[in-house]
Amino acid sequence: MAKEIDNLWREVRELSLGTKIERLDSPPSPVKFLRDYVSQSKPCVISNAIAHWPALKLWSDPAYLSRALSNDLVSLHLTPNGCADAVTPVGDRDDLCFASAHVEKVLFPEALQAVQSSCKGKKVGYLQQQNDCFRTEYSTVGLDCDGDISWATEAFGCSPEAVNLWIGTEHSVTSFHKDHYENLYAVVSGEKHFLLLPPTDVHRLYIEQYPAANYSYNRDTEAFKLEVGEPMRHVPWCSVDPYPSSENEASERLKYPLFFNGPKPFHCTVKAGEILYLPSMWFHHVSQTPGDGGYTIAVNYWYDMQFDIKYAYFNFLQSLSYKSSSLNPILSWREDEDWESSDAEV
Numbered sequence: 001m002a003k004e005i006d007n008l009w010r011e012v013r014e015l016s017l018g019t020k021i022e023r024l025d026s027p028p029s030p031v032k033f034l035r036d037y038v039s040q041s042k043p044c045v046i047s048n049a050i051a052h053w054p055a056l057k058l059w060s061d062p063a064y065l066s067r068a069l070s071n072d073l074v075s076l077h078l079t080p081n082g083c084a085d086a087v088t089p090v091g092d093r094d095d096l097c098f099a100s101a102h103v104e105k106v107l108f109p110e111a112l113q114a115v116q117s118s119c120k121g122k123k124v125g126y127l128q129q130q131n132d133c134f135r136t137e138y139s140t141v142g143l144d145c146d147g148d149i150s151w152a153t154e155a156f157g158c159s160p161e162a163v164n165l166w167i168g169t170e171h172s173v174t175s176f177h178k179d180h181y182e183n184l185y186a187v188v189s190g191e192k193h194f195l196l197l198p199p200t201d202v203h204r205l206y207i208e209q210y211p212a213a214n215y216s217y218n219r220d221t222e223a224f225k226l227e228v229g230e231p232m233r234h235v236p237w238c239s240v241d242p243y244p245s246s247e248n249e250a251s252e253r254l255k256y257p258l259f260f261n262g263p264k265p266f267h268c269t270v271k272a273g274e275i276l277y278l279p280s281m282w283f284h285h286v287s288q289t290p291g292d293g294g295y296t297i298a299v300n301y302w303y304d305m306q307f308d309i310k311y312a313y314f315n316f317l318q319s320l321s322y323k324s325s326s327l328n329p330i331l332s333w334r335e336d337e338d339w340e341s342s343d344a345e346v
Helices: 002-017 030-038 062-068 108-116 139-144 150-156 199-205 249-255 309-319 336-340
Strands: 021-024 044-046 073-079 086-090 095-100 102-107 124-126 162-168 174-177 181-189 191-197 207-218 223-228 234-238 266-271 275-278 283-289 296-304 343-345
Touching: 002 199, 021 266, 030 150, 030 275, 062 108, 062 139, 073 108, 073 207, 086 174, 086 207, 086 223, 086 234, 095 223, 095 234, 102 108, 102 207, 108 124, 108 162, 124 162, 150 181, 150 296, 174 234, 181 191, 181 266, 191 199, 191 275, 191 296, 199 283, 199 309, 266 275
Parallel strands: 021 044, 021 343, 095 207
Antiparallel strands: 044 275, 073 102, 073 124, 086 095, 162 296, 174 283, 181 275, 181 296, 191 266, 191 283, 207 223, 207 234
C-alpha cells in the first residue's frame, strides 16, 4: 500500500495539478471556473478581480480604518509568538498541545495598534476572528468591498457562508490545516505566502490528536499563560512545521520524512489586488509580508463545499495506515529560488 500512496502523490501532479499554481490575468467565466478549477480541485491565482474595490486604496491608510471603525468592538487575538491554532509545547515536560489565542473585545483603534506594535517573543496581535467576522464586526466598512465574488457565487450556485477579515504582520503565521469550504482569498494590502498540499498528501502532514489549550494574557504583568482545558478535549492537527529552526531542522526531517522527502509543496505569493482560489480540503500554511500601512489585510469568502464522492475518497484515503519513510531525500525546497520559480503565468 505504501508504494501505491507514493505513486498517488506523484500521479496527481503529473495528470492534473502540474508543478506550479496557475495564474489568470482576469476573472474566469463561471463555467470556466467550475470546469477547469473547482471540478478538478485545482488552485489558481486571479489578477484584476478586485481592482474596483475602494478598499484597495483606502485600507493601506491606518488613519482611515481607525476613523471609520472608531466605535466598533472587534476580536483581538493575542499570542506570545504569533502562532495561534498551532501545535505548541506546554507544561514542565514540554508536552505538545493545540494552542488557541487569548481573545478579547477591544475598540478597533486599540486592536490595530496592538497589531502594528507586535513583537515576537513578547506579544503578537492578529485580527483573525473568522466566523463571518467581516459582516458582523467590520460591517461599517462593508461597502469598501463586494459582498461576494460574483463569478464564484454563480459557479457555486450559492452565496458565501462566511466572509472573514484578516489583519496582521509578518509575526503572525498560520500552521498547516485544511478547511471544509471553497475559499476565495482576496489580498487587499501587503502579500500572503501560501504553501499548499492537495488532499491526496494527507499522510505527509502527520495529523495527530492534541489536547486543546488556551493562552491567557495578563495586562498588568504583560505575561502569557498556556493551560490545557478542563475537561480535556483533543483536536486533530497537522504536526509538521515546514520551516523549523536551524537547530531543530535535522530532527524534524527525521520525524517527518514523508513531508520533507516527498514532492515539494506548491508555493504561491498572493499580492494586493489578487485572489487565490483555494479548493476545499487543501492543506495550507500561511505567512505574510506587510504593505504600506505596516500590516497585511485580506478578506476571504467561504462557500459551502459539496460533500460528494471526492469527500468520501478523502476520508477513505485518510483512514489508510501509512508509516513508510523509504522515500529518497531531496534537496531542500526551502531555497528562495525555488519559491520564485513556482508561479506560472496563464
